[in-house]
Amino acid sequence: MKVSIFGLGYVGAVTAGCLTKVGHTVVGVDVQAEKVESIASGVSPIIEPELDGLLAEAAKNGLLSATQNHEQAIETTDVSLVCVGTPSAENGELNLQFVRQVTGQIADKVRVSGKSHDLVLRSTMLPGSTQKIATDLLADLLESGKLRLFFYPEFLREGTAVADFDDPSLVVVGTHDGSAFPNELSPLFGADAPSVNWPSAEMVKYACNAFHATKVTFANEIGRIGKNMGVDSRSVMRLLCQDTRLNLSPYYLRPGNPFGGSCLPKDVRALTHEGRRGGEELPLLESLLPSNEAHLAKLIELTKRLAKDRVTLLGLSFKSDTDDLRESPMVEVAQHLLGRGFELSIYDPQLNLAKLIGTNKRVIDEKMPHLATLLTGDLGAALGQSGLVIAAQKCIDLETLRPLITTEHTLLDVNGWPELRDLPAHYEGFCW
Ligand SMILES: NC(=O)c1ccc[n+]([C@@H]2O[C@H](COP(=O)([O-])OP(=O)(O)OC[C@H]3O[C@@H](n4cnc5c(N)ncnc54)[C@H](O)[C@@H]3O)[C@@H](O)[C@H]2O)c1
Structure with missing residues (x-):
């Protein structure tokens, strides 16, 4: 496929290298001239294992180019991946200015172009963002079918991003109503990728990151309170991970009933009480019963x-x-x-x-x-x-x-x- 990638930062550069590796042709677009020059010459603008080799190979084989001219990129490709930044404001609010700007540019070009185009948003955005962008900026194009819009969250981890691309831990494609994405996009998403609606696909990314943050915090709090009680919690957590039926599994990860019974509330209470007694702050564990x-x-x-x-x-x-x-x-x-x-x-x-x-x-x-x-x-x-x-x-x-x-x-x-x-x-x- 012929793919434009908007935003040649961490996500865009890795995606460019990995898509060219499997034979797609990529045109990178960025507002920063240094990044465009770097990608165009097959040199990675970021440090990431294996990426330099992939980009060099792609540039040599004519599968990779880069430009600051978005119109030129749209003209020569069938699908655009948007990987621009979505920074947080000081109050934590998400700034979608770059995604909206790029989407507006792509829409303007598609309106005057003779062919249809697929737009795939990859930047992390809160649920409802894709719908709002569709309503505000793309209504006419989506209505006429000249543009199709997908939200395709990015789960790569820095440091192992290329390996994660080859063997992804999770792939999800957001379509307007959760219906299957068109077959011709299988080379991009993978034939088996599940489809959900736009807001669900947006939420999966946040749910995963919130869960990862919860896991880290949980292990750290168990470590702190364990140390106070003379326990090396590294071995405790290793044992906890050995239970792949109740601990590392889909168990207890279904929204539904509040927890109750004779163990969970009592044991959480005892642990947090012990933490308080020893002067140890355990905000995550302390928040379980109030939640x-x-x-x-x-x-x-x-x-x-x-x-x-x-x-x-x-x-x-x-x-x-x-x-x-x-x-x-x-x-x-x-x-x-x-x-x-x-x-x-x-x-x-x-x-x-x-x-x-x-x-x-x-x-x-x-x-x-x-x-x-x-x-x-x-x-x-x-x-x-x-x-x-x-x-x-x-x-x-x-x-x-x-x-x-x-x-x-x-x-x-x-x-x-x-x-x-x-x-x-x-x-x-x-x-x-
Ligand atoms: N870094 C990660 O590990 C990671 C993982 C998953 C998801 N994400 C999400 O992916 C998105 C991109 O993250 P990143 O780390 O690659 O950001 P980044 O800041 O490294 O790169 C963003 C790039 O977008 C470019 N850009 C801004 N406006 C543009 C425009 N109008 N046209 C073209 N290019 C433009 C910037 O110049 C920059 O090079 C964010 O929403 C982020 O939350 C990041």
Whole structure:
């Protein structure tokens, strides 16, 4: 393919070297003359392993050129990758001035040109940015089909960027509505790259970086508190990483229920208490319980907003297949609903009040002494013909639930149970 790359900084230079390596023809564009001269002569403007060799080879083979003239680049290529900077203002706000400027230049040239063009934004931008750029600068071209617009986030790591290009840890392509990108762009994106809509593709980049930052901070805080207690946390973290089922895995990475139960809240509390006692600041670990409480408060607010009179709660314990009610978020939700005078029924086939003992029983005796009157095994009678259904757990199979749900029900999905959307009720996802 013939590709323009706008912005020959770190991302643009690496992309230029890697695309020419696999046979594409690249025209680099930058406003800085030194970078243009450097790329045009096959010399990397940045330090990055393997890049000098790739650029030298590409220039020698006639696959690489560079210019300050954007019109010339658009004329001779079919697709433009925008890799200009998106710096932060002092208040943290993102400055999209360079992306908008380059997009405007590309759009102006495509309007007067005889051929269509694909525009691929790679600069990191907050969700909604691509849509705004489309609306503000490209509406006529997108409408006529003369220009197609994609958001294609960049995940390369400096220092291993060329190796990462050959073996990417993640590739995502943002299209307007999440539909598949056109086949002819497979040589650029890779045939297997998943498509999502523009804002999701923009968000993936931030979610990844926020998660990486969280991991680093987490390991550092465990290191600090470990040292205070005479533990070498390097070996602790090595062991933690050996559990690839619960620790390094998709487990616990699904938006949904607040955490609860007898371990997570208690253990986080103990660790942060120990940190405070030893004078160690652990802002990440300290923020876990407040964040979970904020999540629960949001859930309670949403249930109160959606509830009219009758409410049925599917699942009261802190997760499926247990009767453990200790620090169960749903006990809090139920209490709030009762306090507001709603008619509440609870369906939880794992709960057998006669068998509850110890702390588990105390939770109920203190917080919901009349739980026995709320628990029901007759879900059909509890649901009636209308009302709010809070699905906190998959504690009933879908085929049993389906005939009991009418268009008059509202289904609040707290657990992330996608099939609930197919039921006739009004569906509301908790945090999606
Ligand atoms: N550096 C990384 O590791 C990395 C990784 C992933 C994503 N990103 C994102 O990619 C984007 C680019 O990052 P970078 O590190 O390559 O930035 P950079 O500052 O190194 O390079 C940006 C280049 O864009 C050029 N430019 C500015 N306005 C221009 C215009 N109107 N026309 C042509 N060129 C213009 C600048 O002269 C500069 O050479 C940013 O949004 C960044 O957040 C960077």
